[in-house]
Amino acid sequence: MSSEILMHFVTMAVAVLATFVVVSLFLKWAVVKLEGYYKSRGIVLDEGIRADFSRSFKVVVLGLVLFVLMREISFGPVATRYVSYVLLIGITLMCISLVYNFVRGMLDFSLKRKGLSLDEHSSRVLLPVVKAIAWIVALAFLLDNFGFKISTILAGLGVAGVAVGFAAQAVLGDLFSYFAILFDRPFRIGDFIVLDTLRGNIEHIGLKTTRIRSLDGEQIVLSNSDLTGSRVHNYRRMTRRRVLFGFGVVYQTPAAKVEAIPGLVRAVIENVDLATCDRAHFKQFGAFSLDFEVVFYVESPDYGTYMDIQQTINLGLMKTFEAQGIAFAYPTQKIYMTSEEENDA
Incomplete structure (x- = not known):
């Protein structure tokens, strides 16, 4: 290994170490400030979400530093290209995690301000949707950087999407009904509702179906379209x-x-x-x-x-x-009987 290549590695190591220290100090300062801000409003940050976001942020920044250094320091065209591909894939994957944890954290913060929990609220079903969208965007980004014609792929996916849409109208209808329930919030998990002859508590609100625990104890599964198209009596919203x-x-x-x-x-x-x-x-x-x-x-x-x-x-x-001395009534009948002589009279 020549002294020039060794010097390149030392430079990269120092840059990565310096970046890690700066990013860690910045995140520590930002977390302290955010915790103080939220604590003054009676909100406690979720430890798991905070740790996942911090870890994703650090890896993305370090990956970007390495990516820039690989562009600036020459290790040969072939090695640089393949290492750049690996770094690009790694940064993209961590960006997905960063976006997902950011959205999850914002949802958790918004719900806690209303006294709710993300684990119990139906909006948690949005998280897999966010992750799926992030994966699709990331895949398109990677394919474009690897030389594939994204426009041709997207055109093919558009035609396939139309065909799938016609074949899955019922499923899409339930999906749109779920978002109607999510944003309009006619009921939430735990509410006691009456739907036609059905009475029970909401147990789960999913992308396609909603599950209700009836008064008899069995679980009843209804499509979201059935719920949004019916008259629902929500007894939890009663004040008296x-x-x-x-x-x-x-x-x-x-x-x-x-x-x-x-x-x-x-x-x-x-x-x-x-x-x-x-x-x-x-x-x-x-x-x-x-x-x-x-x-x-x-x-x-x-x-x-x-x-x-x-x-x-x-x-x-x-x-x-x-x-x-007042008596309650109950069904009674009086029968009057007369003799034949009385009738003749």
């Missing part, structure tokens, strides 16, 4: 629940007690936490009872809370009516 129920008392109840019943009902409801009485009325004369109709609000969207409150109100009404 309106409840309508009725009951009847026997016809033998005195008028004064019938008149007092709405007030008694209102008093029972108002004594229950998270319950607000809207109205209570003597509605109608039923077939075998004096019918009352009651409307109240539960100041919580939770179904279990609603059932607990309804049970408390029902027990309260039973105790109150028992104390007032």
